[in-house]
Amino acid sequence: MSKKEPEKKEELEAEIEETIEEQEAPAEKTREEELEEQLASTKDSLLRTAAEYANYRARSAKEKEQSFNNAKSSVIAEILPVIDNLERAISSENGDYNALQKGVQMTFDGLMASLEKLGVEAFGKAGDSFDPNMHNAVMHIEDEELGENEIVEVFQKGYKAGDKIIRAAMVKTAN
Numbered sequence: 001m002s003k004k005e006p007e008k009k010e011e012l013e014a015e016i017e018e019t020i021e022e023q024e025a026p027a028e029k030t031r032e033e034e035l036e037e038q039l040a041s042t043k044d045s046l047l048r049t050a051a052e053y054a055n056y057r058a059r060s061a062k063e064k065e066q067s068f069n070n071a072k073s074s075v076i077a078e079i080l081p082v083i084d085n086l087e088r089a090i091s092s093e094n095g096d097y098n099a100l101q102k103g104v105q106m107t108f109d110g111l112m113a114s115l116e117k118l119g120v121e122a123f124g125k126a127g128d129s130f131d132p133n134m135h136n137a138v139m140h141i142e143d144e145e146l147g148e149n150e151i152v153e154v155f156q157k158g159y160k161a162g163d164k165i166i167r168a169a170m171v172k173t174a175n
Helices: 004-091 097-117
Strands: 120-123 135-141 149-157 158-160 164-168 169-174
Touching: 004 097, 097 120, 097 135
Parallel strands: 135 169
Antiparallel strands: 120 158, 149 169, 158 164
């Protein structure tokens, strides 16, 4: 072997290493570029998801408000005839007490019918059994003629809509 051969061999090895590095370098750049593209794609996807969620929240809040306003309007529409009847009774120049009492009773019946349409019902009658979930006992008496936990007197009726108690009945109980 001549001196030139080891030098040539070293030069060839250096060239081979350079070629390998050049081939690997573009592969690394390509891998880097792929990762950057994936990152950009993921970021875009997350931004879109965040925007969709923000739109969903705004839409849900708007629908909730509309639903509440519609329900409120329905309740008011049911009660307006009662208000009209009370206004007519107040403006009446007729001094007939019986006619006024009859008009108030009719107005009350109309109001109760409106509440019934809305799913509201009154409860709490004398003779019913006391239930602490539905009744508020403000007085208590001992009477051997009456049953255990029996409602003797109702001071204020209770009202419920479905299973929800709107107002507990205020009652007097026995035993």
